[in-house]
Amino acid sequence: LIDLPFELTILGSSSAIPAYGRHHSTQHLRVGNKNYLIDCGEAAQNQLQRFKLKPQRIDAIFISHLHGDHYLGLVGLLSSMHLLGRKRKLDLFGPLGLGNVITLHLKYSDTVLRYPLDFHPLDVETQVQIYEDKYVTVKTIPLKHRVPCTGFLFREKQIEPRLRKQRLPANLSIEQIRKLKKGEDLVNPQGDILYKNRELTMPPRKSRSYAYCSDTVYLPENARLLKSVDILYHEATFMTEKELRASHTLHATAGQAAELAKKAKVNKLLLGHFSARYKDLSPLLREASGIFKNVYLAEEGQVFMPDE
Amino acid sequence: LIDLPFELTILGSSSAIPAYGRHHSTQHLRVGNKNYLIDCGEAAQNQLQRFKLKPQRIDAIFISHLHGDHYLGLVGLLSSMHLLGRKRKLDLFGPLGLGNVITLHLKYSDTVLRYPLDFHPLDVETQVQIYEDKYVTVKTIPLKHRVPCTGFLFREKQIEPRLRKQRLPANLSIEQIRKLKKGEDLVNPQGDILYKNRELTMPPRKSRSYAYCSDTVYLPENARLLKSVDILYHEATFMTEKELRASHTLHATAGQAAELAKKAKVNKLLLGHFSARYKDLSPLLREASGIFKNVYLAEEGQVFMPDE
Numbered sequence: 359l360i361d362l363p364f365e366l367t368i369l370g371s372s373s374a375i376p377a378y379g380r381h382h383s384t385q386h387l388r389v390g391n392k393n394y395l396i397d398c399g400e401a402a403q404n405q406l407q408r409f410k411l412k413p414q415r416i417d418a419i420f421i422s423h424l425h426g427d428h429y430l431g432l433v434g435l436l437s438s439m440h441l442l443g444r445k446r447k448l449d450l451f452g453p454l455g456l457g458n459v460i461t462l463h464l465k466y467s468d469t470v471l472r473y474p475l476d477f478h479p480l481d482v483e484t485q486v487q488i489y490e491d492k493y494v495t496v497k498t499i500p501l502k503h504r505v506p507c508t509g510f511l512f513r514e515k516q517i518e519p520r521l522r523k524q525r526l527p528a529n530l531s532i533e534q535i536r537k538l539k540k541g542e543d544l545v546n547p548q549g550d551i552l553y554k555n556r557e558l559t560m561p562p563r564k565s566r567s568y569a570y571c572s573d574t575v576y577l578p579e580n581a582r583l584l585k586s587v588d589i590l591y592h593e594a595t596f597m598t599e600k601e602l603r604a605s606h607t608l609h610a611t612a613g614q615a616a617e618l619a620k621k622a623k624v625n626k627l628l629l630g631h632f633s634a635r636y637k638d639l640s641p642l643l644r645e646a647s648g649i650f651k652n653v654y655l656a657e658e659g660q661v662f663m664p665d666e
Numbered sequence: 667l668i669d670l671p672f673e674l675t676i677l678g679s680s681s682a683i684p685a686y687g688r689h690h691s692t693q694h695l696r697v698g699n700k701n702y703l704i705d706c707g708e709a710a711q712n713q714l715q716r717f718k719l720k721p722q723r724i725d726a727i728f729i730s731h732l733h734g735d736h737y738l739g740l741v742g743l744l745s746s747m748h749l750l751g752r753k754r755k756l757d758l759f760g761p762l763g764l765g766n767v768i769t770l771h772l773k774y775s776d777t778v779l780r781y782p783l784d785f786h787p788l789d790v791e792t793q794v795q796i797y798e799d800k801y802v803t804v805k806t807i808p809l810k811h812r813v814p815c816t817g818f819l820f821r822e823k824q825i826e827p828r829l830r831k832q833r834l835p836a837n838l839s840i841e842q843i844r845k846l847k848k849g850e851d852l853v854n855p856q857g858d859i860l861y862k863n864r865e866l867t868m869p870p871r872k873s874r875s876y877a878y879c880s881d882t883v884y885l886p887e888n889a890r891l892l893k894s895v896d897i898l899y900h901e902a903t904f905m906t907e908k909e910l911r912a913s914h915t916l917h918a919t920a921g922q923a924a925e926l927a928k929k930a931k932v933n934k935l936l937l938g939h940f941s942a943r944y945k946d947l948s949p950l951l952r953e954a955s956g957i958f959k960n961v962y963l964a965e966e967g968q969v970f971m972p973d974e
Contacts, residue, residue: 374745374746374749375746375749375750376711376712376715376746377715379712379715379716381712382742400708400709400711400712400738400739400742401708401709401712403684403708404684404687404689404708404709407684407685407687408687424774424775425775426741426742426745426771426775427742427745430708430738430741430742431708433734433738434690434708434734434735434738437682437734437735438682438683438684441682441683442683453774455770455773455774456774458770459770459771459774462763462766462767462770463734463767465763466732466761466763466764466767466813467732467733467734467813468812468813504776505774505775505776
């Protein structure tokens, strides 16, 4: 009867040049007992170890684009899964070329993976649903960067009514609890209603959602797709004073990330993909919080959950 | 008049699966003002930063073979050199396929390196000299592993006589000191000998040398090529109790590394490429030191120099 976990762990949020001990973009998302990796920067496998997250439990990996700081940890991670004896299928989503990169590495290292790696090349022009399991659906978010790039929107599905623990009769069977969670009334063998569903349950909590947008220039038109998400991670490579440089390199500023969060009325904003020029990140946080209140720095090791 | 540095810094010595915070094989060797990288495992660029070694000062990189734990940090490092504005040539030595891996990464990330990357594909069948600069020559060491693999032997060249500081006249010109270092006598304009070279100099110190052997099965026949090197780094993936597994996977044991060091009469032995099965590495050190006394664990962050 415990609520399902929905936990985002930041494993790295440095932009192209790692600096001050910060690592490249990698995130781990757990929903229920499913585990997803979002981007896979260099040393992702070391960072997973460091923060006690098990590579073998990862069900699917989502790669936004083929700049090295977002995927150069992938081949090492796939190899370690192989060496650790993985047999279970792994789903991998990313740009078409990613398949060629992996194939070349496996060829030169004379390796045949012992587990099925299901590679799903991404078409990133429009928003499409690319993944679905028991807990979530994942849709792409069109982004604009120097190479084809896509964001990812994770949304919980199949939210069950919550049981009113105080009112539950003591001797309900597991079968009866299942019926309640499906929204059904409890009836006796003759079909008479024993308890109406709404007597014993509360409406389901809101479906939780997480959106990952990196790397991209500021795209205010994405506010519609990001409408009311619980957590938005948005790249904030620069401060506003470097806005020209941001648009020139197809990156965004902390201020722009906050503008988008405000426009989309998201609940919580995480800033990341920090330029190596910023040792102290608090000015980026200050800049964004002037525009949008509920904002955090996505620093590695931190765990974020949707607010209750 | 200071002696030239000859410093080996270990940046990683974990075998295939990184464990206990240990990183993949990467080493930094400084001789004089030249800097070399030997293998380039994942997170090599992070490790360089961590141990305050500057990527832009690296002159040449030597890759032993195309197993991921020995080269998956290379593309990230090359990219960072590019982003940091490198213009200076970089020499890269490694198996032929390495060129294709780099080309593919650069293509997908839409990157044209701003500096000349001179790739020298290696033929690994016999010992050949592959590199030479002001300070060292580098020769290959034939190794035997699951994929083509080569070791590297760095040897100092052009060792100058050492000046006897106590006996030097006070007013020697830079030109005169140069002559002494070239082994010449000092003469006056008329050609008369002022000082004989051997009055003011001592014989040059011994040319220092470093041999890197990873990954490989035990090859006692390499003792000849490794004869009397100052420092031998040899892979010691397993303990002797796993000798069968070592030979099956074409790796070596700590005991075998020590046998080779003894046979080759090297001065100092470094053990590395530790299996993830060993959390505590002291048993490997104990095993080797029963056979060869001057032996050390090559743990990351440690700096080794030839004994005086």
